[in-house]
Amino acid sequence: MDISRRDFLRLATTAGSGTALSGLIASGVSLAPVTARAQQLRIRTAKATPSVCPFCSVGCALLVHTTEGKIVNIEGDVRSPFSEGTLCPKGAATFQLHVNPNRPMQVLHRAPGAADWEVWDIERAMDRVAELVKKTRDETFIEKTAEGKLVNCCTSIFSLGGATLDNEWNHLQQKLMRGLGVVPIENQARI
Numbered sequence: 189m190d191i192s193r194r195d196f197l198r199l200a201t202t203a204g205s206g207t208a209l210s211g212l213i214a215s216g217v218s219l220a221p222v223t224a225r226a227q228q229l230r231i232r233t234a235k236a237t238p239s240v241c242p243f244c245s246v247g248c249a250l251l252v253h254t255t256e257g258k259i260v261n262i263e264g265d266v267r268s269p270f271s272e273g274t275l276c277p278k279g280a281a282t283f284q285l286h287v288n289p290n291r292p293m294q295v296l297h298r299a300p301g302a303a304d305w306e307v308w309d310i311e312r313a314m315d316r317v318a319e320l321v322k323k324t325r326d327e328t329f330i331e332k333t334a335e336g337k338l339v340n341c342c343t344s345i346f347s348l349g350g351a352t353l354d355n356e357w358n359h360l361q362q363k364l365m366r367g368l369g370v371v372p373i374e375n376q377a378r379i
């Protein structure tokens with residue numbers, strides 16, 4: 189079904205749910221050919237490399253499209269026998285994790301009481317984190333409770349991971365934290 193710009197606007201404004209997309213769909217227009225054509229153009233000459241979503245142990249299959257060594261698209265791989273090309277919102281946003289102008293690329297530090305952020309180099313930031321972790325652990329480590337029970341823990345440090353930390357990072361993070369005696373270890377990695 190061909191549709192003009194005028195038809196598109198009319199359908200969009202008269203559709204019960206009020207969106208252009210729902211108006212088109214309600215009119216019986218299939219967007220599948222248009223979507224397929226757009227995908228084809230975007231990745232027509234790109235190299236497709238099979239990969240796996242890094243975020244959780246479900247391991248949904250991805251196809252990473254690259255052009256001249258740069259990622260141009262990431263999508264679900266329909267050949268996967270269990271994910272069949274589908275991805276949850278985290279997996280579907282993998283491209284934006286890699287290619288995103290809003291992604292901070294420098295370490296920003298705001299000193300206690302300061303109003304402005306200061307750019308730090310990564311070595312300085314890592315040294316500062318290590319210094320504070322060691323200081324806090326040395327000052328607050330509990331080997332035994334008042335009753336003499338061996339606990340070897342450090343309850344003054346809390347480890348909170350973000351949704352974009354991958355399986356491997358989380359594995360190392362919890363090993364490091366448990367080695368330090370940290371008890372509260374949390375990660376926002378729900379699916």
Ligand code: SF4
Nearest residue numbers: 241244247248276279
């Ligand atoms: S985060 Fe989502 S897309 Fe990625 S492996 Fe887990 S369920 Fe699949």
